[in-house]
Amino acid sequence: MSNGYLGFALHAHLPFVRHPEYEHFLEEDWLFEAISETYLPMLRMFNGLLADKVKFKITFSISPTLSAMLTDELLMTRYVRYLKNRIELGEKELERTRDNNQLQKTVNMYLHLFRENLEDFVITYRNNILWGFRNLEKEGVLDIITTASTHAFLPVFEEHPQAIEAQIQSAVISHGRNFGTKPRGFWLPECGYFPGLESCLKANNIDYFFVAAHGILLSEGKPQNGVYSPLELPNGISAFGQDFSLTEAVWSSDTGYPGDPVYREFYRDIGHDLPMEYIKPYIHEPDVRVNTGYKYYAVTGDTDDKILYNSELAMQKIDEHAEDFIQKHIDQAAKLEGLMDKVPFILTAYDAELFGHWWFEGIPWMEAVIRKVAGRENGLEMITAGEYLKKYPKNQVSVPSFSSWGNKGYSEVWLDGKNDWIYRHLHKAIDRMTELVYRYPNESGLKLRVLNQAAREVLLSMASDWPFIMKTGTTVPYAVKRIREHIHNFNYIYDNLRRNTVDTGWLTRIERKNNVFPDLDYTIFGEKNRES
Amino acid sequence: MTKDRLTQYSMFDLYKIAENEGVQYDITDGNRDELIEKILEALEEDKTERNLANNDAMKLKNTKYDILQDYELETQEKQNYTIPAKYNDTRIVLLLRDPLWAYTYWDINDGELRKMKEEIFFEGFFLRIFELEIKKSSKEDSYTKDNIIDYYDIPIDEKDDSWYINLGKTGRNFGIQLCSIMHGTVSVLSKSNLIKSPRGFVAEHIKDLSNDPDLMTVLMSGLWDYNNKGENIIPQRILSIMENQDLTL
Structure with missing residues (x-):
């Protein structure tokens, strides 16, 4: 017993x-x-x-x-x-x-x-x-x-x-x-x-x-x-x-x-x-x-x-x-x-x-x-x-x-004077990603690759590790650069899509580097997905 | 960081570290040893401050990333990534940090801003913080007269774009409006999302259970071996309850 x-x-x-x-x-x-x-x-x-x-x-x-x-x-x-x-x-x-x-x-x-x-x-x-x-x-x-x-x-x-x-x-x-x-x-x-x-x-x-x-x-x-x-x-x-x-x-x-x-x-x-x-x-x-x-x-x-x-x-x-x-x-x-x-x-x-x-x-x-x-x-x-x-x-x-x-038991570590600047960028990227799903609900080929990479970049930017490092002070320049990298990559894709262009060489390079979640489907950021 | 390590840096790098650490120096002075001493002092203070600002769980987590044990002046990654300072839309966002504090950030569209500033009667901007009672589930009409319990204003400068707000009360709903004032007339530029601060006290539970010490012990489960050394471990509100109720041991 x-x-x-x-x-x-x-x-x-x-x-x-x-x-x-x-x-x-x-x-x-x-x-x-x-x-x-x-x-x-x-x-x-x-x-x-x-x-x-x-x-x-x-x-x-x-x-x-x-x-x-x-x-x-x-x-x-x-x-x-x-x-x-x-x-x-x-x-x-x-x-x-x-x-x-x-x-x-x-x-x-x-x-x-x-x-x-x-x-x-x-x-x-x-x-x-x-x-x-x-x-x-x-x-x-x-x-x-x-x-x-x-x-x-x-x-x-x-x-x-x-x-x-x-x-x-x-x-x-x-x-x-x-x-x-x-x-x-x-x-x-x-x-x-x-x-x-x-x-x-x-x-x-x-x-x-x-x-x-x-x-x-x-x-x-x-x-x-x-x-x-x-x-x-x-x-x-x-x-x-x-x-x-x-x-x-x-x-x-x-x-x-x-x-x-x-x-x-x-x-x-x-x-x-x-x-x-x-x-x-x-x-x-x-x-x-x-x-x-x-x-x-x-x-x-x-x-x-x-x-x-x-x-x-x-x-x-x-x-x-x-x-x-x-x-x-x-x-x-x-x-x-x-x-x-x-x-x-x-x-x-x-x-x-x-x-x-x-x-x-x-x-x-x-x-x-x-x-x-x-x-x-x-x-x-x-x-x-x-x-x-x-x-x-x-x-x-x-x-x-x-x-x-x-x-202290709440969000203080991840929302602090040393890291709070990131949230306006992260939230904006999420909003824009949702907008992209709405605008391109069912893509294939090159555009699908672009959208999937955009979703990957948003997910990577959301990692708790980067604000944590900024707060605790270990390898801060790297943490800052990682947030900037993913937001930059996402914005580059977003701006290109608005102009209806795709930088294939750049995309291939980024796909090879940030290759996490190869079978990611960008539509998971859609409001429709949430409702279902 | 050791003194030995600092002595290996060029003066240029030492100036950069000094700037990062908020160390005052005179560039015409060029006294290397003195600058190193000042940096070491600042780094030690910074270390103490960070230690105090983290509980054990966070300190241990930090060791996962602590391979350098040194000052990282710049990352190995040389690529520069540009990101915009703002997104040129007018909006305000509210984030809950803990039961008593929230963080808000906002943007004002450049065109709107220019237009407002051109107005001769433009007086400035302020934040209006609302305590609300949410009677309807729709968030759209949350700022109605019926819902507003109280509000207060915080004047802001045009250059400000974020603020920490002391909510003052736990277990309540809050929202913020970004406002401008022109010739005495208030205009709402943007309304934030709503947040609900959690109840930060278990006082009502303690009251309920005051005749049942066993149950109270279970309620506070896992805390009875606590001693007063760990202020950073337990949320302050629980700590104060424990002390007031003589639950520390």
Whole structure:
């Protein structure tokens, strides 16, 4: 008999970054780092659990832009080049650190990681790791769901339902192409919800979505079970809320597990620490220092004087933290006993890249949690949100409140003095795209290509990543340029169509560069599509 | 960014960074070391400010993009993309930011603007912010006398094109009109969409449940281990409720 259900929801996403016009492109490393440190190690961990017949269930969201990049031949070829470069660096590092046993152990650990990645990527997955996730879904351990196609923060498009519909519909289509299934669940980008959004989700056969805890707590009705069972919206779809404290136990850099002094320090990387003449072949031209993935120090504490990383100490700490996480769930379930008419669903939801990339030990920690939950009679059981709804299809009817998991809980991160200038352009582009659908409802040939690319550019401009970066201050010039690029491309198409001209050479070049969602149908931006 | 890294930049680039960071400098001075120190100071302040302005979820998300750990002066992408500053139509748009704040942006058609300014009695522009009670479902007639609960005006300059509005009340409907005034007569140039600010308090729930502490605990679920270190984690309104109701532990 379960006293509580432990629900893990992971969200894997990166914006579409692909620059065939450059031999090496800095921001493509975002993807390569995430594959190396998160996606491949996570696949190995899940497959290891499966091989050991450990029972586990996880809801796993993979964004359409990430899927598009993970199946892109150019990017995946570049990833192999990236891995080989990292292996070469590791071999060089073994030589450089030969007099330091502690460092040698750490170098070997990374070298092993990169070699294992190369083998898995090329031999096991044949350059397409989506097959790995797809297989885990077939095995019944992952429930793969989708999110808005370019990860638009939807509340800022409330007045443009055709754009929200386009984001959701193209995501569901993309999911079908990549995973061969219809997603039941939907990850709202940044958990951004506003009342009314559910109608677009329902129109695309979505059964449930996730919101921040206060989205449930401030809902219209009295949320009798708090965040421990979903709310059923009047149109029949369900909203799950996240447990604040348990999510925070993993998130918090001050009080959470990842900040423990023995864990690996993210910010000390040899790409920044070693002399230029040595590290030059492994960073970007011209002499732009970047992370290499070789990080030799432990968190240590609030000091620049870091101690060397010791993986054995870190592994011991993982066990302690996994126990603590489980105990917190047990305590929570005990507090709720007798207060609910159903078994509580304790949901913790995270960005997948937190594990492995930021919190290096996060993946073995997750494995330890899963093995401990499965291996003991502790009243906890892992299930997915979808499974919970099958057990308890009837829930309290109410509507969540406008909310997000961003700073202070609303739109402040994506609508701020540093990024608010983008919205007049994005909204205008959406209006104009809808106008184009009205003017050209049924095109073919060259005009169809033009209109589909226009729709692609609008979707790409809506990505939440660009305003987020402008607000948080990392690679701002690139984020600004990306917004400008997509708005410029869209306006160029719009103006050409008004003049009834098509710049074929330009179009072909842009189609090759921004080649996301090859089967996109521009009419998804139409008002008619929305009404249907 | 380290001092070492800054010393590798040319003076020209240092000036650019200084400008981006709002650092005051005298171009005739040419004191490189002093400029670097000032930039470092500004960057450190900026970092602190950004840290305070983000919760843990956002800080962690940021690490996905943080491969440089350095100041990105310009992107590798060299192509320049021109976009218009405005679209030459008259309209105003209202976006909800949080329960108490909204953002509005507007445009005025060049021809209309020129015409108005040529009028001898033209006095200026202002925003009229309405609190509305939506009695009918159609948005078209929302600004009728019957629906208007209250309004106030904010004068704007011709050069302004956006504004943050303090709504002052939660759980209400709001709209904005972009207006001009000529010889004492107000003309509405454009009406915005309507927004509804969410209820920012669970106070009525707390009141309902005050005799049922168990149920209240469930309502606040997941918050009971919260301690006062994380002001940025929990929406301020929930935080104040928790503190007022002594729910912090």
